[in-house]
Amino acid sequence: MIRLGVNIDHVATIRNARGEIHPDPYLAAIKAMKSGADSITIHLREDRRHIRDYDLKKISKNKKIPLNLEMAANLSILRIALRNKPNFVCIVPEKRKEITTEGGLNLKRNFKQISKIVKILNKNSIRTSLFINPTINDVKISKDLNVNCIELHTGRLSNLIKKKREFKNELIKIKKSSKYADKIGLEVHAGHGMDYNTTKILSKINEIKEFNIGHFIIGESIFYGLKNVIKKIKRNFK
Ligand code: PXP
DSSP: OOEEEEHHHHHHHHHHHHSSSSSSSHHHHHHHHTTTOSSEEEEOOOTOOOOOOHHHHHHHHTTTTTTEEOSSSOHHHHHHHHOOOEEEEEEEEOOOTTSSSSSSSOOTTHHHHHHHHHHHHHHOOOOEEEOOOOOOOHHHHHHTTOOSSEEEEEEHHHHHHHHTTOHHHHHHHHHHHHHHHHHHTTTEEEEESHHHHHHHHTOTTTEEEEEEHHHHHHEEEEEEOOOHHHHHHHHHHO
C-alpha cells in the first residue's frame, strides 16, 4: 500500500497571514494523522515564510507523529534538524524568490555539500531522501550520495495534466526513473502539485511507495474538510 505524507506548510501560511496563532499546524498534524495520513511533512525554509522553528519543535516532540522534515542542504538548518530529531529528512533545493520548490536538486553542482549533510544524517539514523528531477542520471547520482530514498518532482507532470496538455513523455520519465531507482535499491517517493487526478495516474507505478501532498489537500480541505479529502486521495491508491 502506498503511504501518504501530508504537507501542512500552508496551514502555517494562513496562520502567518494574520501573525496570530490560529490555525495551528500542530493541530493540523494531529487531525491529518487521525484522518489516515501516514506521516506529516513540513518544510523549514531559510526565510521561515510558513513553518517556524516552534512548529518543528512542537510537532517533533510528539513521537506518535512520523515527521518528514524538508530542508535545504544548509548546515544551520541541519543543526536545528538534529536538535529536533525528525524521523525523516528530505533535502530540497531552495531559492528565496521562488513561490514553491520549482525543480529538483542540482546534484552535480551541490554534490559535496549534499554529501556532507547526508553523511551526518545517516550517522544520526535519520532516513534521508533527495528531491530530484525524474532522470536516470539524477537517480544514479543519488545512489552515489548514499541516501535511502529519492523523491521524484512531479510538478511538471501535474502542470501538464492540469492544463490538459500531452503528459505521456513526462510520465514515461517518472516511470523509468522509478523502476531504475527501485532496481538499484532506492525507495521511491513522489510529490509536488499533486491532486486527485495525478494520484490516480501515479499510483499505478508499483515502485512508488510514498506520495507527499500539501497545497491541494489543504486548499481542498477548506471546502470538504481534511478527513474527507485525505480519505478521497487514499481511495485512489491501489
Ligand atoms: N515534496 C516536496 C519535496 C516539496 O518540496 C513539496 C512542496 O513543499 C511537496 C512535496 C508538496 O508539494 P505541493 O504542496 O504542491 O503538494
